[in-house]
Amino acid sequence: MSRNNDAGSVSVVDPRAIWEQAFRKAKLRDVDFSTLSGDELQPVYGPDDVELDEHADLALPGVFPYTRGIHPSMYRGRLWTMRQFAGFGAAHETNQRFKFLLEHGQTGLSTAFDFPTLMGRDADDPLCKGEVGQVGVAISSLKDMESLMQGIPMDQVSTSMTINGPAPIVLAFYIACAEKQGVDPKVIRGTVQNDILKEYQAQHAWLVAPEPALRMITDVMAYCTEHVPNFNTISISGYHIREAGSTAAQELAFTLANGMEYVRRGVAAGLDVDQFAPRLSFFFDSHLDFFEEIAKFRAARRIWARKMKNDFGAKDPRSWMCRFHTQTAGVSLTAQQPENNIVRTAFEALAAVLGGTQSLHTNSMDETLSLPTEKAVKIALRTQQIIAEEVEVANVADPLGGSWFVESQTNRLEAEAERYFEEIEQRGGVVPSIQAGYFQSEIHRSAVRYQRAVERAQKRVVGVNCFVEDEAGPEIEIHRIDPASERHTVDSLRELRETRDAGQVQRELDAVRAACKDGGNLLERFVAAAHAYCTLGEIAQVLREEFGEFKEPKIL
């Protein structure tokens, strides 16, 4: 019995003191207990660790500030969209993969383009030799878009297109393609990534300098508001920032800072915030740190809702909602023991679902070796289906809401993001910070720090720095791109150049050039140019000449 004095009885009734005493005596494993991003963690969290106003900070799903999700019913109403990113080779080959995915229960399309397309170059450009169709599908003109969507009803399927620098041109091909299928652009659904700011910061597929690139984005917002109202005109992406090496907080902060910059530009171009903000969507990474990622998704919704309502004065609740797509972390996959990647991806996908994502791409196990095989893609899709159908996590919205740990991480990430917003503002805003290489340096520093932590085994990676096996692990099949794809795309383009109406092509390119100078809506011009079968490279070349190219700041 220890009740001989008052101090003793206090220690008996205070569980925290009992725990602290016991914890101090415990022998701990000699490993790093910080988050994947390197933030220190306590061994346990309790109510004293979270400052929270339940109504102002959490509310309920579908209720401002949407920390707990954007829909009142969440996945009881509708599951997330299972959207596997796909694209390789010539357009007709990717068309086959699209049909394969639709037949296996995928509910939306997501297009990966090759580097020539991403950089606004035609397949027959000498700079593109060896790159055509390698990491995505090659789309040089409306003709390629027509074979990409052949037999796929564009009024029924929603399509996401991951392209940025030349996004307005490729979107024009898509719109023109719908028109040729006899589909009214007003009913087509999908998302064009069209997020140029993160290209300068992280992914590096740009076309022209930042200011004219931002003007094209406001042109897209303006045109689509009127003519293509069901298309998300921009997917503000943290994914590439994270994959380039950032921490979770940097991904969150830089992405939302970019989002706010687009809103400022839209407002400055004379658009009403509630006219275009509901069509903005986001795209995040889901990395391995399970709880930190869930907290990141929750923080993103809360920050965006507050900024849109309080700073930008948006009145339509849809403008306040941070809707997002998620992809599991490509960088977390290992070339060593590649089948383990299935398990990594499953955990990351689960975090995205518990974080309330609207759509999800799960990576395939073989993506550190090559583009995925059909078998690997199917396992990745099945992983999502198992989460949706078998593990019963889609029944309750925000199941981790109220967890002291998750709430404290959510608060921490929001506070870190706010500090970054101030820093960016002090540096003159997003574009000057890009030109000075600020984001690029921050991301690079985080990447090096993480790499060194892995190499010193402070961060463990199974198969890489622990549980290592001999080089000769299980052989898995590799998906190789047939060199015939490049030839096919180039031949088809040459044939197009010979058969189209050259006079009309020139007139449309001249009209694009005129709009560059006089401020006419460029997307409108691109749609007309698409119908005349002007190529991507031809249109992009006009833009490069008129707007100038981006000069990469030196950070090394």
Add this chain to the structure above:
Amino acid sequence: MGERRIRVLVGKPGLDGHDRGAKTVASVLRDHGMEIVYTGLHKTPEAIAEIAVQEDVDVVGLSILSGAHMELFPRVREALGARGMEHVLLVGGGIIPKDDIAALEAAGFSKLFGPGTNTDDIANYIKAEMQKRWTKEGADA
């Protein structure tokens, strides 16, 4: 003034924008005392070889994650050769299937490093190779 410093060109051939690996390796090599010249992104093989000549480097390290390595890596080697730089230590890394690694190593690349490589191993490899070369040069002179 102490040891001769190894001069390394870190290059990104082609349209590929993935530079996390190239820049991380560049930083680590610099920490190992090497002088680093980074080409920046979207460079043609010829442009990379030109920079190698101007900067008079000992090592050229290329990074590519776009799948175009079988086209672009050999072209960098040819462009270096055309400029009298065939003596440089040529290494590379990226998403490169095993069969291609063997083919490139047979075609004049000293070594290719895949995902999961410890960056210190890259630095140590370069140091050891350059030591061998310089020792041989000293003996030949």
